[in-house]
Amino acid sequence: DGGITQSPKYLFRKEGQNVTLSCEQNLNHDAMYWYRQDPGQGLRLIYYSQIVNDFQKGDIAEGYSVSREKKESFPLTVTSAQKNPTAFYLCASSPIDRAEETQYFGPGTRLLVL
């Protein structure tokens, strides 16, 4: 899992609650990504950031928000508007956002709804 850390490992959300997942990297990468993994569906892109103070919606951004105030940090907030948040969330980074660049993944956070 290299130089990407995600916390917590498990997170429990109550109905109507916003929760924030942490992602930190010490690889000096410009680009960072958030994916959602559901059983049998592969990974789907939620948000990505090509550079500090900039981010773009991915395929399933509704109910999520992000910020990129520091190069090494890209936190994801799962808002109460996300009606089906139970999933495994993976953060990734790459040197720059180009098609040929490898994305490296963190260990993941599993979000469960109480």
Place this chain on the structure above:
Amino acid sequence: AQSVAQPEDQVNVAEGNPLTVKCTYSVSGNPYLFWYVQYPNRGLQFLLKYITGDNLVKGSYGFEAEFNKSQTSFHLKKPSALVSDSALYFCAVRGNGPGSQGNLIFGKGTKLSVKP
């Protein structure tokens, strides 16, 4: 539309036998192809990628993959499987055509089971 297909949900192989995990793709522009492996409750680990050049790409842990442009395939192979290779394998593709920013497209994954 960009897409990746992994036609087999599960592949079963005996230890010591060769293994193949299949992947086909559709992208705009030139394809950049990746294989990742995931162990239970862990993140994805990068195995190998095809960017350009030799169609046979060698990667980590003895894995290799062959890019076939005419068949739009990028199958993962290993000459002799190990029990420790048992995991979930993901193929991913990204084109360099319009609309590809940030967009690494993943297949649904293939569970590889290697029996002693």
